[in-house]
Amino acid sequence: GAGVSQSPSNKVTEKGKDVELRCDPISGHTALYWYRQSLGQGLEFLIYFQGNSAPDKSGLPSDRFSAERTGGSVSTLTIQRTQQEDSAVYLCASSFQTGEDTQYFGPGTRLTVL
């Protein structure tokens, strides 16, 4: 069985451009999470989707960040007008449901904003 996959693995963009990061969760997992990990830092929660409920967007750092999850499966994290401080590894995780269920992480997308 495939794990969580993310694409692209690396993304280099210029300041001011928009980027889209994709996450394919494990089939059957209803919960999906996005985190940001800056160099040498911990994991910063961004957003969480659970089934058909409204997403928990409380971790999004600014209105330049948005995410959607289509059909309860694939998710896209969009960063508009990228800034250099957006450079980080963006990690996606999924779990069977939520809360205590083990989160399975993808390998991440390394975003570099020049």
Add this chain to the structure above:
Amino acid sequence: QQQVKQSPQSLIVQKGGISIINCAYENTAFDYFPWYQQFPGKGPALLIAIRPDVSEKKEGRFTISFNKSAKQFSLHIMDSQPGDSATYFCAAVSSRLTFGEGTQLTVNP
């Protein structure tokens, strides 16, 4: 607001030694405490987890000690091996995971 504090930030241990990483929390709503292990270029992976109704959980060389009254928990890695070199994150769960800042462990051969 950092709800889970982790220390040390980095740790160097000799092969065969004991690695100890500590975490503390404030939110009493947390009711599940996992530890994640992350190797370079990979996403974190669940290592071991504990609920607050037990004081210790052991899986192989990895042990979690939990002190509910002090709101502290720790990871002990016995007989540390170079292959254990990774970043370790403690976490706490109420409705979702809150991670500590991470500890970069290096085990020297």
